[in-house]
Amino acid sequence: MESDESVSDSTRPVDSGVTRLAYHNGSWINADDVCLSSRDPAVTQAVTAVERVRAYNGRLFELDRHLDRWQRTTKALDLTGLPSRPSLSRLIDEAIARNGAWLARQKEFGVLWFATPGTADSPTLVIDLYPIDSALIERRTRSGSLLVVTSVQQPPSACWSRNIKVRCRLHYYLADREARQTDSDAIGILVDSDGTVTESSIANLLIVEAGGVVCPPSDQILSGVSLQVVRELASEIGITWREQRISRERLAAAEEVLLTGTSCGIWFANSIDRSPLRAAGPVYQRLRSAFEGRVG
Template sequence: MSADSSRLRNTQANVDHLAYFCCPAWEIDGWQASREISLPMDDIGFRQGVTAVERLRTYNGKLFLLDQHLERLAETLRLIQIQGAPSCERLKELAIQCIHRNQDWMRNQDCGLTIWMTPGCQPGQPTWAIHLNRIDHAMVAHRRKHGQPLVVTQVQQPAPECWSRHAKVRSRLHYYLADQHAKQIAPDATGVLIDCDGSLTETSIANIAIVLDGTLVFAPSEKVLRGVTENHVWTLLSENGVAITRQRIPPEALDEASEVLFFGTDTGVWFSNGAPERRLVYRCGSMCSFVQQVFDRSIPYSE
């Protein structure tokens, strides 16, 4: 075997795994190699970018907050009017199977799991898949320990009249442009989108909250995607008597904040180490340390 052939085989082994794919237009419905998944050119998901998506991850080999993610997916499907989807119970069964079938691919490392669904080529016949994705564990550890820069951009969230902000979809050009702007200022930065009133909303990978006078302040729920990690943390902090609230967060509030926290699927809870364009420096303070501890205690462990 040539060196090129060996490298190709190793690359395929690293990327490829068993995924569940359902495409009525091609009469496909079952497990197959992930590299074989593609969309018909007439699929609305390809032609118009209409795709609902849900992304979750494992901790210690177990899918974390699976029911909550499936509830949000069901809400997204309702909001963007994709008909004919399988039940949450069916998707839950297949998601768990996907983890069990790919133990060799996972190699005792936690991974992400993605569920996406398009309207398909015919009404009521959606195209959908369940597949795995690698997590950059080194980056996760770095962000939790050292933080990540935050850049306030001028990219606006689409108005609710376009589509509900509670729908998690693959139409993410606004997030992409915000991050492109942020990375021109700091290579590892994430960009925060603003609302039409100029207040802060969310980044491409996280909900945010700031610490003001000992209170953890989140953006109003109607302005952002309902983050599963964020909601989980909100419940945990409520049970632990932490002062939390939701209110409009103007960019100027960053100047008064003692800490800025991020909440997202891959990394869980981490913090901003600064807003370089505003010459602000933050740290992992007592609030972030406590929230990380509470969150980590809620993670299931292998039996």
């Protein structure tokens, strides 16, 4: 099973001569052989609950929080018949244990799992590992990313909660496609119905004003696990945190613009809509140092 290019932090697995095993509805099979029926609602209607967690120094980062969100998402989609939380945790551990030879050839890795309604009155569950592009992560954390505010609007929460993690991601795809017309490495930022900015396909968005962090309100965005951790770190090191809507003008005028997500934990924007390049700012550097202390 190939990595999703839209994730933008994962290389496509290459043939290393070692089979990567994935869990698929009770069986352990070659990950490249995982497939879904064309009749599965995941294919016909994008009904898919998903989680991705990366490892630092061989240990999964904040797995309990990912499992919390998983339970919230599967409940919202009414996906029943899935393994219990303890059973799922054991299956994730087993996926890692069964792939020792593959992992020995990886510098960094993460775990992806997803569930769909299936086609036989029982859900489909897949658990797979994926490689992380360490060079890309290092480049982002050191040099930052170019952001482009797009015309693509976040689906209203009246359709589905923004606080569940699903694979209905057409809006993210379109935002990144629009952004990459400006620069091939750009990350697209979505807007809300009032024109304020929300998030990107791979990260939550923060700004720095007067040395403090401003985050879009929690009901406007996906509550990212890395975002939660960075908020805790900000409190620990004395950086103020506010939740407010962020206009495009406010984004452009911010002292710093930060990003949080599974791939890097925290990194920064080096340009907004092709503005002059920015270096890493002091708030980012403090939060990055605190984050590295947490994962180290």
